[in-house]
Amino acid sequence: MAKADHLDEKIVQVNQRLKAAQLGLQIERRHTKLNLRGTLPPRPASAKLRPHQQRLCLGLPATPTGLKQAEQEVKIIAGQLLQHSFDWHNYLTFSGGKRLSQMNLAEQLQAFEQHFLSELPRQSNPAATKTTWNSAYAPYVRKLAAIAAEHPSLTLVEAIYKTVQATELNSRSRQLCCTTLSALAAFLMLPLPHDLKVLAGEYGSRNVRSRQLPSDEEIVSHWKNIPNPAWRFVYGVMATYGLRNHEVFFCNFSSLCQPKTARGDTMIEVLPATKTGSHQVWAFYPEWIEEFELRTIQLPDLETDLTKTTLQRIGQRVTAQFRRYGIPFSPYNLRHAWAVRTIHFGLPDTVAAKMMGHSVAVHTRTYHQWITARDQQQAVDLALSRRGVPEQWAGNETIR
Known part of the structure; x- marks a missing residue:
């Protein structure tokens, strides 16, 4: 004393x-x-x-x-x-009361994860932050740790560049790797001789593989082949509203329970717990609400407590069920088909992007490239019908 x-x-x-x-x-x-x-x-x-x-x-x-x-x-x-x-x-200071300068690499990477999940201003949607970490950041943090362990003579800066070079140039993985390790270097206040953006290459609309999206008829046909009513509901909601895999389980469907004539009865609300937060979505096509029996709301019995699971795992369950029922396209193709459908209907990109929970730039870059020759012909026919052009000029006939 x-x-x-x-x-x-x-x-x-x-x-x-x-x-x-x-x-x-x-x-x-x-x-x-x-x-x-x-x-x-x-x-x-x-x-x-x-x-x-x-x-x-x-x-x-x-x-x-x-x-x-x-x-x-x-x-x-x-x-x-x-x-x-x-x-x-x-x-x-982080776990153990150590400063970054006092930590070894494993401890620094753990502190980076802690910082990403709790310190960054993302707390309005912690579930989405955790999903982003698990799917986009964690794989490259683990890759860096493995390369550093395999090559102990490398400095951390050298290990970072070697990790980037171990990914394919002009690929999504190279882009994510550069984003992750740039954030890590900034967190550790580690100066990099060359900005990793220079090594990221080009990845965007020119590099995305083209997709053969299912037609509306194919979408309806495969819905009929799903034996489980709860999974038919999931499929139908994704097709009608363009939802992400996990979003189906975090929606307010109360408007679908209202009388059919009620104003706005095709709108559902995606709740804040999802990847991009709360937003409202309308049906395209509205008639699919009845055809897919969406007014009878029934969801599969999945764990949705985000303290026990993640959005990514929920989405993986949906993908697994699609495979189980022999559906020949991924769940995301229903979302993509919905996006292209809104283009045909003339829905402004700003509105469609908001409904899908992403930016207008992402919307136009991602979806406008998928308009196939079939889609273009449908758009031409629709445009000509609006102008009252003689029917023989539409379809496959040459316009003179």
């Missing part, structure tokens, strides 16, 4: 020197550790915009030696604040 009292007296003396130097920071003892207290910039992901009073864990022991180190640390931080170069990432 006497030792603690003696140290507290020394802390008072140090703080008097810091105050006289007008550094605006003080040292305090919290149990067996020393902290800094003062006006600091907002932490990452903080809702506050201006500097305010905060504590910073120095990670130093509450001992005379620790106090000497703390005084020097305070002077360094005060200098950073004056030069506007202070960065919280230099001082944040």
Whole structure:
């Protein structure tokens, strides 16, 4: 107890020197550790915009030696604040109370995952964030760890470049790898000699493989061949509303239970727990609501508690059922067919993109390229019929 009292007296003396130097920071003892207290910039992901009073864990022991180190640390931080170069990432601690500089690679990668899932401003939809991590980021973090372990003589920067080069150029995997490792390098404050965007190559509409989407007749035909009513409902909703695999299980279907004549009775609401959050969708075609018996709402008994499962696993179950029932196309092809259908109907891209839960740029880049010769002929016939062009000019006849 006497030792603690003696140290507290020394802390008072140090703080008097810091105050006289007008550094605006003080040292305090919290149990067996020393902290800094003062006006600091907002932490990452903080809702506050201006500097305010905060504590910073120095990670130093509450001992005379620790106090000497703390005084020097305070002077360094005060200098950073004056030069506007202070960065919280230099001082944040993660599991085990370690700073990034004190961690090995495995611990740094774990801290990056922790940061991605909890620190970034995505908390309005944590389930979607977890799905994004598992499907888009985690594979390349694991790949980096494996390459670093296989080649221990490489520096982390060299291992990052080797991981990128291990993916196919101009591919989706190369793009995701560069995105993931760029974010990791920024998190670790690790300078890269060359921006990974340079190595990402080109991946976009020119690189997406063309798809042979099912016709409307094929969609109806395969629905009839599904023996389970609950899975018929899933199939029918995806076809009618263009939903993602998992979204079917996170929808408000109450409007379908209203009288058929009610205004807006074809609209359903996708709930916030999904990949892109809450949005409303309308049926294309509305008559499929009756044909697919969607007013009788019945879903398969799947685990949808996102504390026990993920959106990705739910989507995988849907894909597995499609295979089980011998459906010759993927669930996503129902979504793609819905998107192309809205183009034929003349629905503005801004509206269709909002219903699908993505940007207009993604919508036009992804879906307009899939309009086949068959689709173009249908669009021509529809356009000519609206203008009252003689019937013999439409179809496969040459327009003179």
